[in-house]
Amino acid sequence: GLGLRTIATTTDIATKTLPQINRRRPRPSESAEESWVDSESDQQYSLRWQGTGPQTVLLVKKSDSAAVDSAMVSITRWLHATYPQINIVLEPLVFTQYAGQLPFIRTIAAGDHSEYSRVVDFVITLGGDGTFLHVSSLFQREVPPIVPFSMGTLGFLLPFNVADFQPQLRNVIEGTSTVLPRMRLTYAKRLGDGSLDSRVNVTNEACIHRGTYPHLTTISCYLNGHLLTTSVGDGIIVGTPTGSTAYSLSAGGPIVHPLVSSIVVAPVCPRSLSFRPLMLPSSSRVTLLVHPKSRGRATAYIDGRDCGELKHGECVEITQSPYPLMCVNRDDLAAGWAQDINQLLKFNRTFSYPHDSLYGSHIPDDDDY
Amino acid sequence: GLGLRTIATTTDIATKTLPQINRRRPRPSESAEESWVDSESDQQYSLRWQGTGPQTVLLVKKSDSAAVDSAMVSITRWLHATYPQINIVLEPLVFTQYAGQLPFIRTIAAGDHSEYSRVVDFVITLGGDGTFLHVSSLFQREVPPIVPFSMGTLGFLLPFNVADFQPQLRNVIEGTSTVLPRMRLTYAKRLGDGSLDSRVNVTNEACIHRGTYPHLTTISCYLNGHLLTTSVGDGIIVGTPTGSTAYSLSAGGPIVHPLVSSIVVAPVCPRSLSFRPLMLPSSSRVTLLVHPKSRGRATAYIDGRDCGELKHGECVEITQSPYPLMCVNRDDLAAGWAQDINQLLKFNRTFSYPHDSLYGSHIPDDDDY
Amino acid sequence: GLGLRTIATTTDIATKTLPQINRRRPRPSESAEESWVDSESDQQYSLRWQGTGPQTVLLVKKSDSAAVDSAMVSITRWLHATYPQINIVLEPLVFTQYAGQLPFIRTIAAGDHSEYSRVVDFVITLGGDGTFLHVSSLFQREVPPIVPFSMGTLGFLLPFNVADFQPQLRNVIEGTSTVLPRMRLTYAKRLGDGSLDSRVNVTNEACIHRGTYPHLTTISCYLNGHLLTTSVGDGIIVGTPTGSTAYSLSAGGPIVHPLVSSIVVAPVCPRSLSFRPLMLPSSSRVTLLVHPKSRGRATAYIDGRDCGELKHGECVEITQSPYPLMCVNRDDLAAGWAQDINQLLKFNRTFSYPHDSLYGSHIPDDDDY
Amino acid sequence: GLGLRTIATTTDIATKTLPQINRRRPRPSESAEESWVDSESDQQYSLRWQGTGPQTVLLVKKSDSAAVDSAMVSITRWLHATYPQINIVLEPLVFTQYAGQLPFIRTIAAGDHSEYSRVVDFVITLGGDGTFLHVSSLFQREVPPIVPFSMGTLGFLLPFNVADFQPQLRNVIEGTSTVLPRMRLTYAKRLGDGSLDSRVNVTNEACIHRGTYPHLTTISCYLNGHLLTTSVGDGIIVGTPTGSTAYSLSAGGPIVHPLVSSIVVAPVCPRSLSFRPLMLPSSSRVTLLVHPKSRGRATAYIDGRDCGELKHGECVEITQSPYPLMCVNRDDLAAGWAQDINQLLKFNRTFSYPHDSLYGSHIPDDDDY
Ligand SMILES: NC(=O)C1=CN([C@@H]2O[C@H](COP(=O)(O)OP(=O)(O)OC[C@H]3O[C@@H](n4cnc5c(N)ncnc54)[C@H](O)[C@@H]3O)[C@@H](O)[C@H]2O)C=CC1
Ligand SMILES: NC(=O)C1=CN([C@@H]2O[C@H](COP(=O)(O)OP(=O)(O)OC[C@H]3O[C@@H](n4cnc5c(N)ncnc54)[C@H](O)[C@@H]3O)[C@@H](O)[C@H]2O)C=CC1
Ligand SMILES: NC(=O)C1=CN([C@@H]2O[C@H](COP(=O)(O)OP(=O)(O)OC[C@H]3O[C@@H](n4cnc5c(N)ncnc54)[C@H](O)[C@@H]3O)[C@@H](O)[C@H]2O)C=CC1
Ligand SMILES: NC(=O)C1=CN([C@@H]2O[C@H](COP(=O)(O)OP(=O)(O)OC[C@H]3O[C@@H](n4cnc5c(N)ncnc54)[C@H](O)[C@@H]3O)[C@@H](O)[C@H]2O)C=CC1
Structure with missing residues (x-):
């Protein structure tokens, strides 16, 4: 209620200062003659805080798991004890549930996403890949650095085990961490009259799929305004390198390292023997629309979330987002x-x-x- | 013979001036709110000569084709008539055959590749993809801009039809042409003691293949020094985006736009259900070696050329070459x-x-x- | 209504006599030493009527197409004029619409499928592959020979062009036609207590798919009672050779000649790099069930028709049907x-x-x- | 030499009697209504000897392995002690090496394959898949039942572990064993004038491949005399269900159960996006020839053995062999x-x-x- 908001929200927090994110210095090459090219290191970034360090952390957790809840309690307690100056923000539902038990936590009103962007210095995620995808959806523009914890097995999107949270968080707050930039895409839907209907950031993929419609659907795909192909089948995936290990992989796409700057186009069950996954430059504009003669209907899914039917006359434009995710990662x-x-x-x-x-x-x- | 060399070589030609290659200005975005990202244009380059324009052209042609030979004669005659100040260089064998008929042509002694690099301002290729690959192999360091002509159907590597050579060459010499940079790889072979045996530029792919050996071969593949995978089968391909439509495509690899900066790793007939093509950052170092326990032998092929057996203890390092190809292209x-x-x-x-x-x-x- | 049934149904028609379907005699081999195996011919069958020839034909047509309707009128008129002794049966809705215009046609009450089996000597289909699939669904046991006509381009399931209907039908009724037997599968659904819920014949495939559920689903697959594999993904297809060119092909399955006696198992977008299509003996029993721990739900689709959710505890058994389709075909x-x-x-x-x-x-x- | 042959060959052995191989009786169906189709069992066969049981066994082993050699010594000693009436035959080279140590063994002169067919009642193989393939090549017509032993991990072709050889062989010799028939193909090569050059049985596959030739090759493929397709690439595989887990699998083919009666056609690295593996009826005749306009050369490999270049004008016919392998198998x-x-x-x-x-x-x- 109102009282809650007065005492525990973030309104009294000053707007955050951005951390410094530096490109790692390339290793000096061992000999000019022998190594013409530096490896990898020139695409890694490191994070170090300016001034007094981070002021506000957002912790986002998977729901419906006792193990996750108890890890969340441990982390917030430890954070509050160790770094009392850092504000700890949770999502409203979690806040409501835990405000009694953890009196130091704060929240931001549901839907007030701009407040997240204003105050959050870094984000901790606790759960699975879905939790990570959810955090990405909370920040439609600049995203603060994310520190993703898994509950056990490590993974592409979840490089840290919650069992090691103390040294890991200490390192992020006090030291220098390695950051992996993950490209996002922008999905912009336009109505029949060309006007912009909505714009969403994409972490894995935008997928136009027959969804609940039992028959084939036909999607036309344009590259920078030129017809690239028309796909008949279950649907079509336009994804990021991060998404290359998600639905695109199941559909037969290649495994793309996250540092490759590219957009993946892969069909889902095409009525064609000759559809092969495509890798486009990240500077491409990919436009998708339901073919005017298609009997089949199509639904848009962004990172697995249903974003509504794509009607005849409507189209979708997919381009590189200027707002990548900065993911704290193993060294x-x-x-x-x-x-x-x-x-x-x-x-x-x-x-x-x-x-x-x-x-x-x-x-x-x-x-x- | 000696006389020939005296009268018709390039020794009297001054060292070339490099042309200006500019990144195309991105299109002004239609509206700040509506277009966050520029498409494509920021990855195109344009070529314009400094000062008096190009001084020396190298024309390389496919052999054993009467149609190609007659096109070559037409092009050189027209070039000489239209731009008498431009030196026209042909490969030694072609020079010997045509010096009588085309008294104005010159040559460079077989094997004297550094002389090509010193004087050639741009290259015309006449024939198929193999002709283009051959030109790339002539320039192991900086490559002058290439204008590739096909004899009919256009192609990925051959954007121009020889039937239109006059307007096309006029445009290259006098105007501003669009240039598509094509990444190359460097293939460096090291002997058992770690010493460098040879280094070659790669346009399509380096392929380690069982070749004439009838049984399986086993290749280990490292990424920046870490074991990535060990492949049992016919072989393994490490290729460029350009090469993605060559052998890699036949082996099941994705179709990669040449402006994507990435290295493709694709297996050839692996004894595995779970080998999927990989896209690595162009800054990667990929190391290949025949597995110490492999009974099978392996041969290295670069752009389809046999480069000798890869013996136990030897290894191959593949990295991005600092010398891409600058290919004049359709607009x-x-x-x-x-x-x-x-x-x-x-x-x-x-x-x-x-x-x-x-x-x-x-x-x-x-x-x- | 009742009156309609009295005047125009099939109740007065005697139970049909089955036609003779003979295996074609293998070509005599040119020489015992040279040809050990006969080709193809030993798997072809020919159809010839016993006694006075066919008594009753069922004509099934695609709806909502003026071209199909007009072809239907031409065919029935010609049949009636040429073979007045043959009863011409149409589906109830078509009958109602055309009974005035074509007074000689008859019908069978909607849902009275056993009456189709009792009287129909052969079937003509007019439309697309969907029309053919619909006919198969009308005959859950023995199927009379089918003569499929397309409205233009010929196809796997539609070997004859309606433009040639006269010679084609004359041949079927008076002469000897080539018959291609197409295997069907039986899909039997069992409830949690093991009791049989329903049994349906399958022409293309049974597909267990996540359908309207947006997330992964997990299906276990048993071969003759032994666990074969557990598939996580969009779903799984169990199909016939006929169905190998339908959904299974889009999912990456092989192209199987209809005379191969086999069951195809192919995954739809599996979360696995190592799922490869399987070809099982036609004598196999394949059992599918939603994995007890699967969060995901699943729906059964038979030849593209939604057959309801497959609930936890329920299972599906797929075996070869003893009732193949006998399709009149090109020679x-x-x-x-x-x-x-x-x-x-x-x-x-x-x-x-x-x-x-x-x-x-x-x-x-x-x-x- | 001659002396050896006199004392230890098989010339004194009477021509073998064939064992009885029965189709397993289908399980009685639990209820007529519930099970329309019998599973699997109707495609299994059982082996039981007529009269006094087998008279002669051939033991074939992998070379160059001490573990295999010692297993061979144990098996032959045990066989001789337990079944002194059974003649034990080894290949000539092995015989020469072990005749001193195992005085009871016999041999058949190198190349005298008809003698193998005349006397051998069953075959034991000891080694890997290659050993099994070698046995198949020894019997170009009828093959006696084969009992394949692996040296450790069991496999598709090697169902028995040598550690259990005693109960296993006892069962084969005295009891009833399960037999899995594995289809073979016949590879017949014809010269330019149509005459038969050679005929070989195929267990895994016939593969026409560019082999030592570094460039593409072009093979035309006919089905029962009709052009099916022309393949440009590394080559083409025509294989058995048994071979579906060999080279064909690496090339992208499906996994085919050995009881499926079909011929698999799979391309090796084709220059096509639309070549999908084909499953043809086992009664098909597949003809392969190097396309008259192909620059590329091609070599034939049968089960991995080089069978010589396939020259322009020559062709290869592949059909089902009338001589399958009868493999003793797990129940x-x-x-x-x-x-x-x-x-x-x-x-x-x-x-x-x-x-x-x-x-x-x-x-x-x-x-x-
Ligand atoms: N047949 C398939 O493979 C399907 C895949 N998906 C994927 O699921 C994603 C949504 O994930 P959830 O919300 O967790 O839904 P979910 O509960 O359906 O799980 C999807 C699975 O994909 C994994 N995953 C998600 N992103 C990944 C990535 N970037 N790399 C590797 N694995 C990843 C998850 O850990 C989970 O195992 C979508 O973005 C889509 O890519 C969605 C539908 C079908
Ligand atoms: N099974 C296959 O697909 C094989 C492919 N190759 C490819 O051949 C290349 C050498 O080419 P050639 O000297 O002309 O030999 P080639 O005469 O064997 O022809 C190879 C074919 O690939 C085409 N090609 C070459 N580079 C290409 C590219 N970047 N994109 C699209 N098509 C391309 C050529 O036009 C030609 O049709 C090698 O770099 C390798 O990629 C080589 C061996 C086998
Ligand atoms: N992504 C895909 O490829 C999908 C395919 N289907 C297929 O559609 C079938 C139902 O067909 P319709 O009722 O016409 O639905 P539909 O209107 O969705 O059309 C399916 C397409 O598949 C073709 N087709 C159907 N059976 C075929 C066969 N045996 N061989 C070759 N092509 C065939 C049809 O002509 C049509 O072009 C299902 O049995 C399923 O196999 C259904 C959903 C998705
Ligand atoms: N890239 C590849 O996958 C290649 C595969 N081969 C296969 O090798 C076979 C010859 O085998 P070897 O003489 O042992 O040569 P090899 O020493 O080259 O081994 C081939 C491998 O395939 C396995 N293998 C053989 N037949 C098999 C079957 N039917 N099912 C499953 N695995 C099988 C063997 O155990 C071995 O691991 C050929 O018939 C061909 O199928 C041959 C060349 C390349």
Whole structure:
């Protein structure tokens, strides 16, 4: 209620100062002749706070899990005890539930997304990939750095185990952390008269799909205004490198490292033998519309959320968003990605064969991972 | 012979001046609110000569084709008549054959590749994709702009029809042309003791393949020094976006726009159900070696050329080359690429079905292309 | 109403006599030593009527198409004029609409499927693949021979053009026609207590799919009672060779000749890199159920028709149906199938490349088809 | 030499009597209404000897493995001690090496394959899949039942572990074993004048491949004399269901149960987006030839063995062989195949995801296998 808002909201918090995000200095090449190109390091970024450090943290958690709730309680208590000057903000429903037990927490009124942008210095997520996707949807413009915790197995989007939250958060607040920028896309829907209906940021993919309609649907796809292709089938995915390991992978798309700057176009069950996934420059404008002659209907899904039917005459424009996600990450970025590919996706498991036991396997051991 | 060299080589030509290659100015966005991102244009480049224009052209042609030979004669005659100040250089064998008939042509001694780099202002290629790949191999460091002509059907690497050579060359020499930068890779082979054996530029792909060996071969692949995967099968392809429509496509790889900055890794017939093509950042270092326990042998192929067996203990490092190809291209880059995908690769041909004739096809007409 | 039924139904028609369907005699092999195996011919069947020929034909047509309606009028008029002894049956709605204009037609009460089985000697279909699938659904047990007409382009399921209906039907009624047997599957749904809920024949596929549910669903799949795999994703397809060119093809399945006796299992967008389509013996029993721990829901679709949610505890058993479809077909079966693959599916269109124009294409011409 | 042959060959052995191979009786269906179709069992066969049981066994082993050699010594000693009436035949090279140590063994002169067919009642293989393939190549016509032993991990072609050889062989010799028939193909090569050059049985696949030739090759493929397609690329595979888990799988083909009666056609790295694997009836005749305009050369490989260049004008005909392999197998055929798919091929490994640890995985546990 009103009383709650008066005592525990963020209105008294000064507008945040942005942290410094620096491009990592490339390693000096060992010898001019021998190494023409620097590896990886030139695409990594590091985060260090200006002045007194972060003032406000937003903690977003998965719902309906006792394990997550108890981790949330531990983290907020520890944060408050260790960094009493940092404001701890939770989403309204969680706030209501825990305000008694955790008297120091604050909230922001439901729907007041601009207030999140005004005050939040960094975000902690606690749960699964869906929790991470939800945080991205809260920030339609600039996003503060995100520190994502999993409840167990690490993952592409969840590099840290909640069991290690203390050293990890200490490092983020007091030290220098490695940041992985993840490109987002902007999904802009236009009505039949060309006017803008809505604009949403996309972390994984925008998917135009037959959805509840049981028959084929036909989508035309334009690249920078030129007809690229017309897809008949279940639908079409336009995604980010981050999304390449989500629905796009199931649909047959390639595995794209998040530092590649590109837009992935992949069909879902096309009535064609010759539709192959496409990788477009991140500077592309991709336009999708239901083909005027299509009997089939189509629904737009953004990161798995139903965003309504795409009607005849309406169209969707997808471009790179100027607001990427800055994700705090493990320091060993390349090693981490290779590990994720192997452990999570079970990439390139070669066959076990009888005869290999005979003379030293020519097939590598999966236990390497 | 010696006499020939004295009268017709390039030794008297001054070292070339580099042309100006400008990034195209992004289109002013129609409205700040409506378009956050510029499309495509910020990745196009334009070529304009400094001072008096180009001084020396190298013309490289496919061999064993009467049609190509006669086009070559027409082009050189027209060039000499129209731009008598421009030196026309041909490869030694062609020079020897045509020096009588075309007294104004010059040559550079076989193998003297540094002389090509010193004097050539731009290159004309006449033939197929193989001719284009050959030109790339002539320039292991900086490459002058290339104007590729096909003998008929246009293609990814061959945007111009020789039938239109006059306006096209006039435009390149006197006006402003659109240039498409195509990334190359550097293939560096190291011996067992770590010393550098050879270094070659790659336009399509480096492929480590069982080649003439009839059985499986096992290749380990590292990303920035971390084990990425070990591939058992026919082989592995590490390629450029340009090469994504070459062998990589046949092996199941995605179609990558040449302006995407990325390295493609695709297996050839792997003994695995779970090998999916990978897209790595262009700043990656990919290292390949024959697995120490592999019974199978392996050969390296660069752009289809046999580069010798890769022995146990030897390894190959693949990184982005600092020397991309600057390819003069059609002005409508996005339209052109979409057309090539559709016309050359017959991308996403949807099925023809009986019932569609009944109520206006829901399936688009291939004749759009 | 009742009056209609009295004058124009099929109750006065004697129970049909089955036609003779003979296996074609294998071609005598040219030489015992040279040809060990007979080709194709031993899997073709021919249809010839016993005694006085067919007594009753059922004509089923696509709705909402003026062209189809006018073809239907022509065919029934011609049939009645040429073969006055043959009873012509239409579905109730069509009958009601045309009984005035075509006084000789009859009908069978809606839902009285056993009457179809009792009297119909052969079926004519007029429309698209959906019309053909509808006819299959009318006959849950033995199916009389089907003569499918398309309205234009021929197709896998529609071998005859309506423009040629006279010679074609004359041939079927008076002569010997080639028959292609198309295997069907039986889909049997069992409730939580193991009791049989429903049983339906399947022409293309049974597909268990997340349908209107926006998230992943998890389906377990058993082969003859042994766990085969558990699929996480959009869904799973269990189909016939006929269905291999329908949804299964879009999902990445192989193209299976209708004379192959096999059951195809293909996933729809699986969360796995290693799900490959499976071909099981036609004698297999495939059981599907929603995994007890699946959050996701699933719906069953048979030949594209929604057959309701598959609830936790329920399961589906899929086996070969003892009631195949006998489809009258073109005589040149192998040539016809190869043509369909090429013309309808645009199978194996090789790339068009510039350099091929130079020395006689090494790439075959699509115009062969 | 001659002496060896006199004392230890098989010339004194009477021509074998064929064992009885019976189709398993279908399980009586539980209820006529409930089960229309019998599962699997109607495609299983059982082996039982007529009269006094087998007289002669051929043991074929992998070379160059001490473990295999020692297993061979144990098996032959045990066989001789337990069944002294059974003649034990080894291949000539093995015989020469072991005749001193195992005085009871016999051999058949190298190349005298008809003698194998005349006397061998059953075959034991010891080694890997290659050993099994080698046995198949020894019998170009009827093949005696094969009992394949692996040296450790079981496999598709190797159902028995050598550790259990005693009960297993006792069962084969004295009892009733389950037999899995594996279809073979016949590869017949014809010269330019149409005459038969050679004919070979195929267990996995015939593959026409560019082999040592570094460029594309073009193969035309006919089905029962009608042009099916022309393939440009590395090559084309025509294989059996058994071979579907060999090279064909690496090339993208489906996994086909050995009881499916079909011929698989799969391309190797085709220059086409629209080549999909084909499943043809086992009664098909597939003809392959190097396209007359192909610059590329091609080599034939049968089960991985180089069978020489396929020259312009020559062609290859592939049909079902009348001589399948009768493979003694585990009794639980369906369970075994499902296990092999999962354990050996690591079929359908679903992804491990962080969030699943939260609420009971919706993703099944790989440890099921
Ligand atoms: N057949 C499929 O593969 C489908 C996939 N999805 C994906 O689900 C996403 C939404 O995720 P949830 O809200 O968790 O829904 P969800 O509960 O349906 O789970 C989707 C699964 O994808 C994983 N995931 C999500 N983003 C990922 C990423 N970037 N990389 C790797 N794995 C990722 C999640 O951990 C979860 O296992 C959508 O953006 C879409 O990509 C949605 C529908 C079908
Ligand atoms: N199975 C396959 O697809 C194979 C493909 N190749 C490719 O051939 C290339 C060498 O080309 P050539 O010297 O002309 O040999 P080639 O005479 O074997 O022709 C290869 C074909 O690929 C085309 N091609 C080459 N580069 C291309 C590109 N970047 N995009 C689209 N098409 C392209 C050529 O026009 C030609 O049709 C290699 O770099 C490799 O990528 C080589 C061997 C096998
Ligand atoms: N993404 C996809 O490819 C989807 C395919 N379907 C298929 O549609 C079928 C139902 O067909 P309709 O009632 O006409 O629905 P529909 O109007 O959705 O059309 C499906 C398309 O598949 C074609 N088709 C149907 N059976 C075929 C076969 N055996 N071989 C080749 N093409 C075939 C039809 O001609 C039509 O072009 C289902 O059995 C399912 O196989 C259904 C949903 C999605
Ligand atoms: N890239 C690839 O996948 C290649 C596969 N091969 C296959 O190798 C076969 C010859 O085998 P080897 O003489 O042992 O040669 P090899 O030493 O090259 O081994 C081939 C591998 O395939 C396995 N294999 C063979 N037949 C199999 C089957 N029917 N199902 C499952 N796995 C099978 C073997 O156990 C071995 O791991 C050929 O018939 C061909 O199918 C041959 C060349 C390349």
